Amino acid sequence: MHSSIRLPELRVILWMALLAAGLAANTSWAQSAPSARRTGHALWVGGEYSNISAGFPYQSGQRLWGAGVFADYHLTSHIGLEGEARFLRFNNFYGETEDNYLGGVRYMARDFGRFQPYAQVLVGDGKIQYPFGIGSGDYFALAPAAGTNYRLSRRFSLRAEYEYQIWPGSPNIAGEPDHRITPQGVHVGVAFRLFR
Numbered sequence: 001m002h003s004s005i006r007l008p009e010l011r012v013i014l015w016m017a018l019l020a021a022g023l024a025a026n027t028s029w030a031q032s033a034p035s036a037r038r039t040g041h042a043l044w045v046g047g048e049y050s051n052i053s054a055g056f057p058y059q060s061g062q063r064l065w066g067a068g069v070f071a072d073y074h075l076t077s078h079i080g081l082e083g084e085a086r087f088l089r090f091n092n093f094y095g096e097t098e099d100n101y102l103g104g105v106r107y108m109a110r111d112f113g114r115f116q117p118y119a120q121v122l123v124g125d126g127k128i129q130y131p132f133g134i135g136s137g138d139y140f141a142l143a144p145a146a147g148t149n150y151r152l153s154r155r156f157s158l159r160a161e162y163e164y165q166i167w168p169g170s171p172n173i174a175g176e177p178d179h180r181i182t183p184q185g186v187h188v189g190v191a192f193r194l195f196r
Contacts, residue, residue: 042074044157048189050086054096055181056128056171063185064088064098072106072191080106082120086187094131098183100165101125102143116149118161126167128181139167139181149191160188 047069054062068086075081083103104122126141147161163184170181 041076043194044072044074044191045194046070046072046159046189046191048084048086048159048187050088050185050187052088052098052183052185054088054093054098055165055167055183056096056130057093060093062093062096063091064096064183065090066098068100068187068189070189070191074108078108078110080108080118082106082122084122088183092131095129095133096131097129099127100141100143100183101127102141104143108149111151114151116151117146118148119146120144126165126170126181126183128170130171130173135173137170137172139170142166142168147187155193157191157193158189159191160186162186 047067050064050066050068052064052066054060054064056062066086066088068084070082070084072083073081081103082105084100086098086100086102088098088100102122102124104120104124106118106120108116108118110116122141122143122145124141124143126139127136128139129136143163143165145161145163147159150158150160152158163186165181165183167181167183171179
């Protein structure tokens, strides 16, 4: 098994990096913030629905559905910390399930009306129960993502994002092809601001 990143994974990471750079450049063109503006500290918590291309079996097209919870703490108006747990248990392929426990940093662009685009990179644990009861695995997960929040009110917002996970060292099962598990898909959810 080799440990280098395959070309399709590298393309996704490069596109996410370009998106983050574009968001950063877009923010730098904005006028300076008024001196009376708040610091941006806020804690948002919420739940989400996920629809993910499972990544195993390789090229199966199998999709898993599930629910998750997240917390997003804004350190400034543009930088935040994200933590999430996701449980993909529905539409499984002969008993296959996936869980994620991820955390990392988020960059939020300036607001466009009620929309606030963001890019984030999370790392953590990806767990899988393989189909047919052939075993389970625990893998390091790298998860770049991009999305947007849509503010409904001062306390509530909707969010939608696309995430591409890379699980190096997977599946590492004897007799299986040497293709990393790369779950990818969309998450949509609702968040509530606890404090600001």
